[in-house]
Amino acid sequence: MKILLAQPRGFCAGVNRAIAIVNQALELHGPPVYVLHEIVHNTHVIEELQGRGAIFVEELEDIPRGAVTIFSAHGVALAVKERARALGLRTIDATCPLVSKVHHRVSRLNERGYEVLVIGHKGHPEVEGTCGHARGRVHVLSRAEEVAALAVADPEKIGYVTQTTLSVDDTRDILQAVRLRFPRISAPERTDICYATTNRQLAVRRLADRVELVLVVGSKNSSNSNRLREVAAHQGRAAFLIDQADEIDPGWLEGVRCVGITAGASAPEHLVSEVVSWFAARGEISVEEMAGEEESISFQLPDLRV
Numbered sequence: 001m002k003i004l005l006a007q008p009r010g011f012c013a014g015v016n017r018a019i020a021i022v023n024q025a026l027e028l029h030g031p032p033v034y035v036l037h038e039i040v041h042n043t044h045v046i047e048e049l050q051g052r053g054a055i056f057v058e059e060l061e062d063i064p065r066g067a068v069t070i071f072s073a074h075g076v077a078l079a080v081k082e083r084a085r086a087l088g089l090r091t092i093d094a095t096c097p098l099v100s101k102v103h104h105r106v107s108r109l110n111e112r113g114y115e116v117l118v119i120g121h122k123g124h125p126e127v128e129g130t131c132g133h134a135r136g137r138v139h140v141l142s143r144a145e146e147v148a149a150l151a152v153a154d155p156e157k158i159g160y161v162t163q164t165t166l167s168v169d170d171t172r173d174i175l176q177a178v179r180l181r182f183p184r185i186s187a188p189e190r191t192d193i194c195y196a197t198t199n200r201q202l203a204v205r206r207l208a209d210r211v212e213l214v215l216v217v218g219s220k221n222s223s224n225s226n227r228l229r230e231v232a233a234h235q236g237r238a239a240f241l242i243d244q245a246d247e248i249d250p251g252w253l254e255g256v257r258c259v260g261i262t263a264g265a266s267a268p269e270h271l272v273s274e275v276v277s278w279f280a281a282r283g284e285i286s287v288e289e290m291a292g293e294e295e296s297i298s299f300q301l302p303d304l305r306v
């Protein structure tokens, strides 16, 4: 079996930062440290941090007064920060700086009296956090077909932001429909889809062109990982999202001689190595890493002394 590895794949700068924040907060303050929502959407990362003393909750009310509390990389609404303060929690914000940038843009648009379109997946925590930075009217838009039904007060005073992990191709279509209906929209030069999302989608497209089957390592609730699987499927390849090697169905491999592997921005590299080992245990393999975009971006940690 020939195995091709996409490049870049796996952890992005925001995920590295968020996981480092939890680890260092555990060292500095001692366990337990509470995290509102999964720090990143990966079951293995969560289990590992739970083993060190992190406690993941979905409600602030489940955190004892005075406890160290970390907001996940996906960001939270302003109301959540205010509520945490009222509950007497000692908070650390692990929101990815590229998500925070989107939050600031939403606030600025509202201050100027603009309504905000948030292009993204309804119910995703990043979208909820982004919408929660609007102090005026905000609309979530998931598909181009929804544009026609949008009711806005003043078509001259609207702006948009996007979720950071969207499909580059789908977003282009949605924005085309938005610009057609609102030609005077306050539009940035580019979307808020982040560098990591863009690079991983480009890499998996190139990978899919060279293999018969694509495996994306990532958890089922990871938006960016799901998009990678879709990009590969869109190229006409069989493509599956797996949390770990034991989810591989040998039936997928019938007649397959070349497999491509990539990983979502929240999936640790050791899981990719385990998938490669899974193949090695079943026969002779050759492994090639594709050339791709170099990534050198990293983010500083916030002050953890709370």
Ligand code: 2E6
Pocket (backbone or CB within 6 Å): 014, 015, 039, 040, 041, 042, 073, 074, 075, 096, 099, 126, 164, 165, 221, 222, 223, 224, 225, 264, 265, 266
């Ligand atoms: C925060 C913002 C964007 O589901 P999604 O892809 O958003 O999240 P993760 O945790 O799988 O990926 C990292 C991330 C965090 N992306």
Ligand code: F3S
Pocket (backbone or CB within 6 Å): 012, 013, 014, 015, 073, 096, 097, 098, 099, 164, 165, 194, 195, 196, 197, 224, 265
């Ligand atoms: Fe941030 Fe993009 Fe990663 S928004 S958490 S760098 S996927």
